[in-house]
Amino acid sequence: MPTQNNSQAPRITAAALHFMRDDNKKFSPLAVITGIILVVGTILTILRFTQGLGAVTNLTNTHPWGMWIGFDLMCGVALAAGGYTTSAACYLFGMKKYHSAVRPAILTAFLGYATVVVSLLYDVGRPDRLILAYPFVVQQGTTSLLFEVGLCVLLYLTVLFLEFTPIPLEWLGLRRARNIAVKLTLALTILGVVLSTLHQSSLGALFLIAPSKLHPLWYSPYIAVFFFVSSIAAGLSMVIFEGSLAHKAFHHRMGTTYLEEHPPLVLGYAKAASLVLFGYFMVKIVGITAGDNWHYLATPYGVWFLVEILGFVALPCFLFAMGSRNKDIGLIKFTAALTITGIVLNRLNISIIAFNWHLPLDERYIPSWMEIALSIYMVTCLILVFRFIATRMPVFDEHPDFKEHHE
Amino acid sequence: MSISRRKFLGWMGTAGLATSLLGKSASAASTKEFTGHPNSYGVLHDITRCVGCRSCEEGCNTVNELPKPAKAYSDKSVLNKKRRFSTTEFTVVNKMVQKGSPIFWKTQCNHCLEPACASVCFVNAFEKLPSGAVVYDASVCVGCRYCMMACPFEVPTYEYDDPYTPEIVKCTLCAPRIEKGLLPGCVESCPTESLIFGKRDDLLKIARARIEKYPDRYVDHIYGEHEMGGTSWLYLSGVPFKDLGLREDLGNTPAPKLTSGALHVVPMVVSLWPVFLAGMYGMAKRRDKIAAEEKLQAVKTAVELAENKAAETLSQAMEKASKEKENILKRVARIKEKAAKTEEGS
Amino acid sequence: MIHTLQDFMLHTESNTYILMGVYLICMVGFWMFLTHKDEEQD
Numbered sequence: 001m002p003t004q005n006n007s008q009a010p011r012i013t014a015a016a017l018h019f020m021r022d023d024n025k026k027f028s029p030l031a032v033i034t035g036i037i038l039v040v041g042t043i044l045t046i047l048r049f050t051q052g053l054g055a056v057t058n059l060t061n062t063h064p065w066g067m068w069i070g071f072d073l074m075c076g077v078a079l080a081a082g083g084y085t086t087s088a089a090c091y092l093f094g095m096k097k098y099h100s101a102v103r104p105a106i107l108t109a110f111l112g113y114a115t116v117v118v119s120l121l122y123d124v125g126r127p128d129r130l131i132l133a134y135p136f137v138v139q140q141g142t143t144s145l146l147f148e149v150g151l152c153v154l155l156y157l158t159v160l161f162l163e164f165t166p167i168p169l170e171w172l173g174l175r176r177a178r179n180i181a182v183k184l185t186l187a188l189t190i191l192g193v194v195l196s197t198l199h200q201s202s203l204g205a206l207f208l209i210a211p212s213k214l215h216p217l218w219y220s221p222y223i224a225v226f227f228f229v230s231s232i233a234a235g236l237s238m239v240i241f242e243g244s245l246a247h248k249a250f251h252h253r254m255g256t257t258y259l260e261e262h263p264p265l266v267l268g269y270a271k272a273a274s275l276v277l278f279g280y281f282m283v284k285i286v287g288i289t290a291g292d293n294w295h296y297l298a299t300p301y302g303v304w305f306l307v308e309i310l311g312f313v314a315l316p317c318f319l320f321a322m323g324s325r326n327k328d329i330g331l332i333k334f335t336a337a338l339t340i341t342g343i344v345l346n347r348l349n350i351s352i353i354a355f356n357w358h359l360p361l362d363e364r365y366i367p368s369w370m371e372i373a374l375s376i377y378m379v380t381c382l383i384l385v386f387r388f389i390a391t392r393m394p395v396f397d398e399h400p401d402f403k404e405h406h407e
Numbered sequence: 408m409s410i411s412r413r414k415f416l417g418w419m420g421t422a423g424l425a426t427s428l429l430g431k432s433a434s435a436a437s438t439k440e441f442t443g444h445p446n447s448y449g450v451l452h453d454i455t456r457c458v459g460c461r462s463c464e465e466g467c468n469t470v471n472e473l474p475k476p477a478k479a480y481s482d483k484s485v486l487n488k489k490r491r492f493s494t495t496e497f498t499v500v501n502k503m504v505q506k507g508s509p510i511f512w513k514t515q516c517n518h519c520l521e522p523a524c525a526s527v528c529f530v531n532a533f534e535k536l537p538s539g540a541v542v543y544d545a546s547v548c549v550g551c552r553y554c555m556m557a558c559p560f561e562v563p564t565y566e567y568d569d570p571y572t573p574e575i576v577k578c579t580l581c582a583p584r585i586e587k588g589l590l591p592g593c594v595e596s597c598p599t600e601s602l603i604f605g606k607r608d609d610l611l612k613i614a615r616a617r618i619e620k621y622p623d624r625y626v627d628h629i630y631g632e633h634e635m636g637g638t639s640w641l642y643l644s645g646v647p648f649k650d651l652g653l654r655e656d657l658g659n660t661p662a663p664k665l666t667s668g669a670l671h672v673v674p675m676v677v678s679l680w681p682v683f684l685a686g687m688y689g690m691a692k693r694r695d696k697i698a699a700e701e702k703l704q705a706v707k708t709a710v711e712l713a714e715n716k717a718a719e720t721l722s723q724a725m726e727k728a729s730k731e732k733e734n735i736l737k738r739v740a741r742i743k744e745k746a747a748k749t750e751e752g753s
Numbered sequence: 754m755i756h757t758l759q760d761f762m763l764h765t766e767s768n769t770y771i772l773m774g775v776y777l778i779c780m781v782g783f784w785m786f787l788t789h790k791d792e793e794q795d
Binding site (some may be wrong): 053 | 527553557654690
């Protein structure tokens with residue numbers, strides 16, 4: 001089994017990047033693209049760590065956070081929310097029918113957070129000190145929300161790792177260690193939800209310090225709530241979206257339980273996401289009302305804001321509802337992609353597009369191609385590792401030796 | 408031993424006295440209003456007195472041992488372009504022409520009373536010293552640049568081009584010189600007393616007196632008195648500050664207050680979220696148990712029902728069978744009778 | 754003596770973080786104490 005993976009490398013990449021069918025004819029150009037991304041990414045990595053941030057990024061003294069924070073960190077964390085939403089639904093709220101979705105979601109979350117941490121190593125000026133956990137070991141800046149985010153991400157990465165361990169342990173056949181890991185499920189799930197609630201919301205709260213820099217339509221005392229609620233919608237949508245991609249790439253690895261439980265899960269998640277987006281839309285409106293920022297809606301930024309909340313919150317809310325009412329899986333998958341786009345848009349708006357809106361255009365930040373290329377490199381690496389694990393280990397199917405051990 | 412004991416008793420006494428005598432002010436103090444380090448220093452920059460000589464820039468450059476700029480400080484042509492501080496310039500002078508006459512002003516770190524950079528630094532690398540200076544400790548800095556995001560005055564700069572040991576760079580108010588009783592480099596080299604160093608409280612008095620004395624010369628605003636909770640640098644100007652790029656829309660909320668609400672929610676989530684989630688888990692488990700019991704009961708009832716039905720069917724069948732048996736017997740008897748009659752007849 | 758809100762919050766938040774850590778550990782112990790006998794009965 002371990003020998004069959006290299007030929008599939010481009011396939012999952014293709015599925016992820018281009019929504020292509022499992023089509024072997026398209027195989028080689030995509031392998032080339034993957035190869036180019038990896039080579040370019042590696043060269044840029046060397047450039048970043050030998051020449052400094054200035055050599056690869058367009059960051060300035062007024063725009064100290066760019067693509068790697070706005071996309072890699074903000075979006076990466078939000079889109080990895082499928083881990084805590086799914087494990088909470090299954091283990092805490094009694095939705096046992098979602099059990100088969102937990103493993104792919106946990107794996108995605110674990111790899112997502114790992115990617116976020118790697119991206120941060122690129123972004124900070126002193127990655128050596130981040131590795132040595134200076135904020136926690138050397139001197140604690142406890143008044144910083146970034147301290148809280150960092151601590152939560154560090155702990156949550158550990159939690160996700162422990163939640164993920166049964167997968168390789170089953171693969172390796174280490175029964176005793178695996179059973180210990182499974183016993184921790186309840187505590188880990190609760191801790192995971194607590195940590196996720198905290199850092200998902202605190203990522204938004206990072207911007208509370210800069211009311212004079214972030215556009216009033218996006219700046220709100222409720223911004224932490226916005227980030228938390230939208231992360232739930234992002235997590236649910238990612239599970240749906242990823243499931244449909246995985247169906248194309250890993251169908252042969254999918255166990256009967258997964259295949260049976262998947263369609264009702266998609267319907268259930270669509271219903272949940274619709275409801276969450278309904279509430280999210282409301283709190284966004286409350287945000288405008290609380291700041292009395294209605295007059296900004298008539299400005300270009302206001303139109304852009306309306307595009308975000310009407311096109312990427314209200315519309316997916318309605319489409320998810322239609323999809324779950326009519327049991328239209330195709331519509332639901334499309335809406336999941338729409339919602340994810342909306343969350344990415346929201347995070348980029350807050351961290352880049354509507355940030356420093358008071359500055360003249362020529363002083364604004366536009367990411368360099370190298371920053372974008374390294375972000376793509378990160379995503380590509382994540383997909384490759386996911387494929388490596390999912391083709392070998394019991395992720396979408398159950399290990400025959402451990403079938404009845406489900407809690 | 409005895410001293411520390413006496414000290415301890417002293418504290419206890421003070422505390423007791425404070426609570427008994429100052430009940431009201433104690434409760435007022437519990438809202439925690441902080442007014443900053445007493446007798447801290449600051450600088451008053453009277454923009455109307457600035458002649459744009461750039462001596463302050465040169466003084467800063469010299470005392471901080473910064474690399475010399477390409478153009479000499481006597482070259483005033485650099486003033487024609489808007490500048491901002493960088494990793495090699497802690498302070499810059501800018502120029503604006505209004506109604507035909509030039510206005511010069513100097514900018515640098517304002518040394519907030521409640522610095523946003525200190526509030527957001529996750530390694531606590533920034534410190535507001537009792538002297539008034541906000542200083543940065545590069546030996547712990549991870550380079551996350553959150554301080555730059557947070558600073559409402561866009562002060563901290565970063566050594567983006569240093570690949571291995573980049574640091575945040577900003578004005579230090581010449582904190583080491585203040586310790587030695589010297590003036591900050593810029594203040595020392597200012598020939599027009601446009602910069603005055605002193606206790607912040609005294610500087611505020613001077614500034615107010617000037618505004619009162621020359622109401623036509625100054626706008627009625629001391630920039631830095633309240634902005635972002637107040638800054639150690641104070642400015643007087645003859646034109647609205649926003650025309651000079653000194654933002655007047657920052658508000659007066661001290662930076663730590665902006666995030667304190669979010670920070671205070673954290674322990675609430677940590678305390679109550681596990682309670683809620685464990686409760687949800689418990690309820691889900693209980694629901695499953697009840698469902699299982701009900702299922703068992705339902706099966707039992709179904710079995711009973713089936714059994715009853717079977718018994719009924721059986722008894723009905725038995726009855727039917729016995730009736731049929733009777734009928735058959737009757738018929739047999741009739742046949743027998745008939746046969747006997749025929750026999751008799753024949 | 755604390756003169757700035759920043760120093761005050763640094764002090765209180767540091768204590769809060771320690772408290773939260775202790776609480777989470779206690780929570781596990783308390784949960785086990787609370788539900789220990791349930792497992793036996795089942």
